Amino acid sequence: DQQVKQNSPSLSVQEGRISILNCDYTNSMFDYFLWYKKYPAEGPTFLISISSIKDKNEDGRFTVFLNKSAKHLSLHIVPSQPGDSAVYFCAASAGGTASKLTFGTGTRLQVTL
Amino acid sequence: EPEVTQTPSHQVTQMGQEVILRCVPISNHLYFYWYRQILGQKVEFLVSFYNNEISEKSEIFDDQFSVERPDGSNFTLKIRSTKLEDSAMYFCASSADRGRGSPFSYEQYFGPGTRLTVT
Numbered sequence: 001d002q003q004v005k006q007n008s009p010s011l012s013v014q015e016g017r018i019s020i021l022n023c024d025y026t027n028s029m030f031d032y033f034l035w036y037k038k039y040p041a042e043g044p045t046f047l048i049s050i051s052s053i054k055d056k057n058e059d060g061r062f063t064v065f066l067n068k069s070a071k072h073l074s075l076h077i078v079p080s081q082p083g084d085s086a087v088y089f090c091a092a093s094a095g096g097t098a099s100k101l102t103f104g105t106g107t108r109l110q111v112t113l
Numbered sequence: 114e115p116e117v118t119q120t121p122s123h124q125v126t127q128m129g130q131e132v133i134l135r136c137v138p139i140s141n142h143l144y145f146y147w148y149r150q151i152l153g154q155k156v157e158f159l160v161s162f163y164n165n166e167i168s169e170k171s172e173i174f175d176d177q178f179s180v181e182r183p184d185g186s187n188f189t190l191k192i193r194s195t196k197l198e199d200s201a202m203y204f205c206a207s208s209a210d211r212g213r214g215s216p217f218s219y220e221q222y223f224g225p226g227t228r229l230t231v232t
Contacts, residue, residue: 032219043117043204043223044156089156093219100146100158100169101221 003027004092006104013111019077021107023090026071030092034101035064035075038087047088048075080111115139117224119205125230126195134190134227136205145188146206146221147180149173156204162188195231202226 005024013019023033031052036044050057050064050073057064063076077084087108091101118137126132138145147159161168162180179191188207192199206221 034220036223041226041228043119043206043225046220046222049220091156095219099219100161100171101148101156102158103156105155 004102004104006090006107008107010108013080015111015113016079019080019109021075021088023073023104025092029094031095032093033073034091036089082111085111117205117207117222119224119227123228128231129194132192132195134203136188136224137186138188138207142207142209144208147190148204149201151201197231200231202228
């Protein structure tokens, strides 16, 4: 079941540059998308989300872009900081009461000095 | 800042034994979830819970699994007879009421997880 895909298992970016993490989905019923950050031995931490009625949402250094026609979303982090080094998960929800999140496989971001 | 807590952080059990994983969701949240992550794999949904009943469950959540909200604060996951393949990180999550027009009601907040090792 690959409804949410993150095709890049890892990404290395220099401090201060932009990090772009990508996510693709196949289920047209998804109407809400979230990005989570995860450190080893910790739970996923919510970062930013976007509803399908929008194409962009910004929160500080984090911006999520949604292209519904391409079923693609991306997370931009600018400027990248060493503390951003973690695994980033894309997740999607099909709405409804207590709807489950379907996660991607994650992208490990390494921000180097 | 309110957070989801989980106990224990690590549970080791023998195959066939029962385990109970405990969670304290964020206090004003009404929706509760369990997910698991087998080492090297993606986070998978197990079950969602609202108004003292299961809202949705995955194929993984078979008769060996049950959930309960025994009081006003705890949310538990019980595995009746553990198998080797139940070894995973189990995450509890909670979310707020889906008030109409609320932009925040879809976000699920996760606990730190319980690492379950079945030997």
